[in-house]
Amino acid sequence: MPFTKISTNKLKNRFLQTDVLISSSIIVILLIMIIPFPPMLMDFFLALNVSLSIIVMLVAFYTLKPLEFAVFPGMLLILTLFRLSLNIASTRLILSEGYAGSVIESFGGFIVQGNYVIGIIIFAVLIIINFVVITKGATRIAEVGARFTLDAMPGKQMSIDADLSAGLITDQEAKHRREEIAREADFYGAMDGASKFVRGDVIAGLLITCINIIGGLVIGTVQNGMEIGEAAKLYTLLTIGDGLVSQIPALLISTAAGLIVSRAASEGNLSEELVSQLLGDPKTLMLGAFFVLFLGIMPGMPFIPFALMGGLFITLAYKRHEDEEQEKTAEAQQQELPEGETDSVEDYLLLDTLELEIGYSLISMVEEQQGGDLLDRITSLRKQLASELGIIIPSVRIRDNVQLDANRYIIKMRGIEQGDGELLPDYHLALVPSDFDANIQGIETKDPTFGMDAIWVSGKNKSEAEKFGLSVIEAGAVITTHLMEVLKKNAHKLIDRQMVKRLVDNIEEQSPALVEELVPEGMRIGEIQKVLKRLLRERIPINNLVTILETLADHCPQTQNTDILTEYCRASLSEIITKRFVGEDNEIVVVMMGSNLESRLIQQAQQGGLNANTLGLEPSLVEQLYKNASSTFEDMIHQGYDPVLLTSPVLRHTLFEFLAPILPDINVLSYNDISQNVQFQTFDRLHLEQAELNEAATV
Missing domain, CATH: 3.40.50.12790 (FHIPEP family, domain 4)
Known part of the structure; x- marks a missing residue:
């Protein structure tokens, strides 16, 4: 008895699992085509079809990126099969019983007012809208999107490899980005094929409707002895109702497909972008209001509708103008000093540890609104160097310097220039080996990091450079690679007493006994700093700080000579040093x-x-x-x-x-x-x- 109870519970839990229910629904769809269902059950299935179509369209509307709705191509096939199975089941009921449930009867009676001529016209208009406009456009966008996505894959892969080589991303991040590119290509390829389901669904709906009308007339007049007008009214209204209840969900799904494949360049949901981009400029709204009011006063035109729309545009323009003024005021207040404070002269005496000065043409690489990702790249760079070197890389202050050439940048450390270079923001840098003799159109230059021969190539020539096997690097990766090499070379200049204190405090959380023994009785923070600076100057990372502090604690009682203590630390780090060479x-x-x-x-x-x-x-x-x-x-x-x-x-x-x-x-x-x-x-x-x-x- 207990065994039977446990087995029953396990069977119940497995049956209620989501994957089992969904896979079982495919079998139910096939059964709908084969087994006759009563009209009441048909009403439920038709309502479910409409409800699912509405949910799918709303999800597509609020989806930010196509990959967030990656299940759409497969789901499209299931929904199409579901609609076609309902068409078959409703056809069986219409032709056999002359009644297919309340939903179809309502669509055929109430919506078209019982006039099958009006119903045929409405049905034809829906078919034209769905087939000629929405489905055709969505299919074309899916085809172009699939082709362009596949063509862009090699360039995206090269960009990931360049970022990985420059140390801007980790292996895991590179793997994730490669998987995302592969998923994107698979998605657009699947959408290219899945859009044919929508197109075929429209054609199938039109053919099924024609067959139902002809079949209803034959059955009504020949088998049931009805007058041709009576048979036409009964079966045509039911068929039109069936067609409408099928085509409206199909129209929603087609719209969802169009929304999904056309959202490649979007950054927010559609409602937010419509408001910000369509109604965001008060000048445009005022001009639109003027022309709308002008149309309203034309002879013969109804003034009230145009006056209402013009008034609405003026109201929106005024509100948008007020919002912009408030934003400007808030920005100005943020830039002002708080009340009671003065602009202290001492503030100008403090030099930024790391500073990047850029010309005005490079500002777009910094501003996120213009698609710049330099800040994100520098953040990743600081994390990577912190992991490799074992020090805390200070924040990099980026300034625009009008005295610099438009495309020039300077890397400074505590006010002293450590490196400089020139970038072309919309170009890619192709590194040219010494024995390379192919002719590639571009601007000859030198790689600012290593001084290698290079060529700035435009986007249209990028693929040509990649075909010759050249390493092609984005402008953002060029500047971050240069910054990384400068920081590695000058890492010993970055480590000060405050940083050493933070590093030692961090070790104290893990090894309190070690820090208590070493600081301050054994060595002061300044003495530890000298040893760490010596190691970093010779490009030895200090990320294994526990070993370094253990070595200092062991030998500082015998000597306080920094040179000797550094040699002891190097001996303790011999495996790390050996691995480099x-x-x-x-x-x-x-x-x-x-x-x-x-x-x-x-x-x-x-x-x-x-x-x-x-x-x-x-x-x-x-x-x-x-x-x-x-x-x-x-x-x-x-x-x-x-x-x-x-x-x-x-x-x-x-x-x-x-x-x-x-x-x-x-x-x-x-x-x-x-x-x-x-x-x-x-x-x-x-x-x-x-x-x-x-x-x-x-x-």
């Missing part, structure tokens, strides 16, 4: 120090005579060492390797300070920075002639 064969290609030169420098370091300016060498030797280093590392870069110098931990920091002014991209590693399971491959050795070293040592 190791190749697929688990090797790091490095330049080694010549043994004689390294021994000489270590000896000077132990004697305390090593400095980063000259390494204790004569000027001629310094110049010779600079030349040898430049030549060696240029060859290394040309062969596709990262410029890495491997040396003793005692010399590492001093050599970096010595070489960084002439080789900004140099990476100086010590043996402690490399994981033990990684092999070295020596690219070359950095040395001076033995005779020159001996002479310098003698001096």
Whole structure:
């Protein structure tokens, strides 16, 4: 008995599931075509058909984007099949019983006033409106939308790849955007086919109506012995009622299909856009009111209707004008200082940490009303860099500078220019390799980030550049990529004591014992800042801040020397450092120090005579060492390797300070920075002639 009860409940729950009910409804639709139903049940099905059509049209009306109603193509087939099954069932009742329920009788009697001639005319007008106007237009829009969507897919995919390469979006965001593009293409392709259902439904409704009229006349006169006029009145009225009750839902569904496929460029629901775009300009409303009133005073024209419409337009124009004045007043009040405050001179002494100055032609890239997405891109950029580097990227203040060229921009950090470039907002930047010889129409330029040869191509030439395999980047991605490289290069300049305090406080929530041990007895915030700045200057992320603080807590009791503490931290982060340079064969290609030169420098370091300016060498030797280093590392870069110098931990920091002014991209590693399971491959050795070293040592 308990087993039977549990099984019954499970069966009941499964039957009441939505997917089971919907799939079962398809079977019911097929049964309607086959099994005769009483007129009362037909009334219910016809009312359901009208109700569903109204709901579908309202949903389409308030849908913001087509993909929000992605189920529409499949649902269109089900609703079409449902209407056709009702046509078959109503035809059976009309021809067999001469009565098909109250709904059809009301449409055939009350709506057309019992006159089948009027009913035929109304039915014909509905067919023309639905078939010639709405269905044909919706079908054409669906065809064009499907073609254009498929043509635009490669460009959209390239844009996603460019944003992903620039670090503006994550892998998950890129995957989501690719899926959305695929869904959009599938939707328009499905709508292109589904619109044929609507067109076929109209034709089927017209044919069924003609067949019903002819069949009713034959059955009424031949089988039932009715007069031809009586038979025509009875069966024609019922058939027209059946046609009207079928065509009105079909008209609603066709309208919904037209609304869905024509809303590609909309940003709000249709009612909001109609009010804002059609009735949003008071000047247009006043001109319209003038012409409407002018028509009203023309001889023979009824004045009252035109006067009412003109008065309505004037009222709307006046109200819209008042709304605009209130908006302007509110904006002006927001820009003014609060009462009791004055414009302080001290405010002008504070420099913005990060600032982006743009020419007036680039303002459209910032303003969302003009389709600009630069603010969103910068927000994503700040999040990505915070995750990669482990620091809090300050907000970027964007200013328009009338003194700049229209297409120029400048990136500043605390008032000092760090980078600049020029953009063409409506163009795309195609990066051109050195061996590229194809002729592409565009404006030659240089990539502002890396100085590579590039071409600004217009939208119509973008696909041509992509066919040649060139990387094509939007103007917004160009400026954010440049900003990202500037921030990575100057990350050590961004980290101040306040930021370090926030980072340490964040760690304290997770590891309170660590922070209590280190701060303030072990090290002050300023001392921790120096270590973090050293790491960031050599492009080592500090996102593993717990490990860094643990290392400082372990070694700060023995020494407070920032250089030594930084080397300890680098050793703790050796796996992270190694990962940057190791190749697929688990090797790091490095330049080694010549043994004689390294021994000489270590000896000077132990004697305390090593400095980063000259390494204790004569000027001629310094110049010779600079030349040898430049030549060696240029060859290394040309062969596709990262410029890495491997040396003793005692010399590492001093050599970096010595070489960084002439080789900004140099990476100086010590043996402690490399994981033990990684092999070295020596690219070359950095040395001076033995005779020159001996002479310098003698001096």
